[in-house]
Amino acid sequence: MKIAVLRALQLGDMLCAVPALRALRAEYPAARITLIGLPWARKLAARFRRYVYDFMEFPGFPGLPERACDVAAVPRFFREARKRGFDLVLQMHGSGEIMNPLAVLAGGQRTAGFCRPGHYCPDPERYMEWRDEEHEVQRYLRLMAHLGVAPQGSALEFPLSGEDWSEWTGIGLERDSYAVVHPGAQLASRRWPPERFAQVADALAAEGLQIVLTGSAGEKPLVETVRQAMRSPALDLAGLTSLGGLAALVARARLVVANDTGISHIAAAVKAPSVIVASGSDPKRWAPLDRQLHRVLFHEIECRPCKHAACPIGHPCALGVSPEQVSREALSLVECVA
Structure with a gap:
């Protein structure tokens, strides 16, 4: 099984997603889990090799503040994502107003994540309502539970070499x-x-x-x-x-x-x-x-x-x-x- 986790954010955001990654790996021990993130996160993905199999650099996109969009790289990114043939793309970047269409364009057989009421929802069965005041760790554990993935605790991790x-x-x-x-x-x-x-x-x-x-x-x-x-x-x-x-x-x-x-x-x-x-x-x-x-x-x-x-x-x-x-x-x- 090939799973993409789309979360192109900064250090604290990434660490808050580790409990969800841990649960995902426990549920699918043989899965190839690819983290799609900002350039700096390539080394972080390598540090979490126990949960993350591979890394793809997200080139940015108009309207997203985390990095300047590399316009020339955007088509290449989506071609590469579709070439990888993901079975599941998890939109774990945020509430989805911009990212949900991008998750679909990554070409996975299925996508899941969050959306706000009245906004584009790629799959009503696999997407959940975004709650502004929800704790970031609990939010993505809730998504895992919704997808049938059992939690493995809420503790953060940072492996040291x-x-x-x-x-x-x-x-x-x-x-x-x-x-x-x-x-x-x-x-x-x-x-x-x-x-x-x-x-x-x-x-x-x-x-x-x-x-x-x-x-x-x-x-x-x-x-x-x-x-x-x-x-x-x-x-x-x-x-x-x-x-x-x-x-x-x-x-x-x-x-x-x-x-x-x-x-x-x-x-x-x-x-x-x-x-x-x-x-x-x-x-x-x-x-x-x-x-x-x-x-x-x-x-x-x-x-x-x-x-x-x-x-x-x-x-x-x-x-x-x-x-x-x-x-x-x-x-x-x-x-x-x-």
Whole structure:
């Protein structure tokens, strides 16, 4: 059996789909499961070889924001998809207004996924109603159950390799001796102010934890702003870790403090305690399911989830969460998991 999973999204989105992939593999152990995703996800698919057999790069499409559409590559993509002869194409990208027709054009014998009432539904038997407030992990397990695929738990995963652990060893930190503070997020509307991260980092440092600042290479200026605002010394690893190295770093941390972004889901996958500030995001949909190990703080506001890359009204959802609140939760969690 050949199954395509269409989910051309970012890191956190992909990790939230792992429980569904796990269930799918358990139900169809001999199936050739192909992940159709963004270019960066090719390495992620290789990391999840136990569930994913192959990878196809999605070239983008007009109206989808995740990547600029490679117009010349679109016809080639659909020709290749049809050539592969999928038995089932799972539209696991979202609510389907754009993606459902694309799932059909991939040429599978059957498709399944989600759709909104009043919008195109390729197969009323295999497509389910999209619920905006449903948790992302539970959403795709619900789809699996609808298709007769038994769940295999809701826990996230992030397999770590020997190279990942070697990278962590090379940093020279001791297990549980440090806190990871990650102030970045892809969208400015999802970022808590850097000076507030600095205040929380100082509070953790005062309790004897070494502070490790992380981020992508593009987030180095943001991370430097946090470091400059701190009174305590910090190890700045922005742009210096691979994805696997970052996950290993998180796995051995005493605590992670971050925005509601990919690293929150890494922490959940490796079971690292975390305090997450959800600024413009929707906690009901994205917060880690284990609320004991992962504390999520947010300020309720009518415009959540935010539709803007940068807040146009002064970012009240972020400013409504104080550094004192985050510090209290962080110190409480450190004590609980000691």
